[in-house]
Amino acid sequence: MGELIPLVVAENLPWWLGVPLAQLLLLLGGIAIEKTYVNRVTPFTGAMAVFVHVLVSGESSIWTGLYLDLGLVLGLFGVWAYAENIVVNRPEFKLLAYFAYAPLTVVLVVLLPSWLLFPALVVGAVVNFKLVEELEPAKPYYFGHPDEERDDGGADMGDVITVVKERVRDLQETVEAQREAS
Numbered sequence: 001m002g003e004l005i006p007l008v009v010a011e012n013l014p015w016w017l018g019v020p021l022a023q024l025l026l027l028l029g030g031i032a033i034e035k036t037y038v039n040r041v042t043p044f045t046g047a048m049a050v051f052v053h054v055l056v057s058g059e060s061s062i063w064t065g066l067y068l069d070l071g072l073v074l075g076l077f078g079v080w081a082y083a084e085n086i087v088v089n090r091p092e093f094k095l096l097a098y099f100a101y102a103p104l105t106v107v108l109v110v111l112l113p114s115w116l117l118f119p120a121l122v123v124g125a126v127v128n129f130k131l132v133e134e135l136e137p138a139k140p141y142y143f144g145h146p147d148e149e150r151d152d153g154g155a156d157m158g159d160v161i162t163v164v165k166e167r168v169r170d171l172q173e174t175v176e177a178q179r180e181a182s
Contacts (some may be wrong), residue, residue: 019056023049023110027103033082037131037140040082043097044075046106053110061114067121071101087144098132098141099125134167 013021030045031037050068054060060068074096081088088094099105105124112120131140 015056019052023052026052027106031103038098038102038128039141040078040088040097040144041075042078042103043071043101044079046101046103047071047075049106050109059114061117063117064109064114067100067109067117070096074101081144085144094141099128102128104128 026045026049027042030039030042033039033041047068050064050071054064054068074093077093078088078097080086100121102124104127105121108120108124109117
């Protein structure tokens with residue numbers, strides 16, 4: 001029998017496509033585990049996406065290295081809490097997870113050069129803060145609850161996507177109205 005040649009195999013992807021795909025899949029995997037934008041596992045998957053970036057790009061400033069190390073420690077704690085089904089009530093974990101290691105922040109850290117690490121963190125934190133504000137009272141994060149149920153007002157990724165689509169639609173309507181006015 002002849003050699004089996006699969007239609008889609010990771011090894012056949014060019015590196016310029018495979019690497020970003022791996023990073024994106026890591027971030028989406030972190031979201032999918034607990035079905036929220038930020039949860040106990042997303043700091044780990046975000047740190048792993050940064051780790052893939054550092055390995056492939058070969059560039060890592062001292063600050064990017066410290067960001068990665070902190071993300072791995074924070075992420076391993078989150079994975080352990082998830083595996084043991086432990087609620088994470090530590091404000092340090094929640095703040096770092098939501099503002100420094102949320103998927104959008106990690107994407108900015110990966111896309112921008114390492115000398116723009118701090119602006120990437122600030123922009124990511126501001127956008128994530130606005131997301132919390134926009135979705136209120138629903139929450140785009142989940143750090144576990146003792147009763148094994150999410151908050152009644154909890155937001156899942158569908159809620160986040162709906163809000164983003166509404167904002168894009170509003171922006172398009174505004175641009176069209178401005179074009180018609182001029």
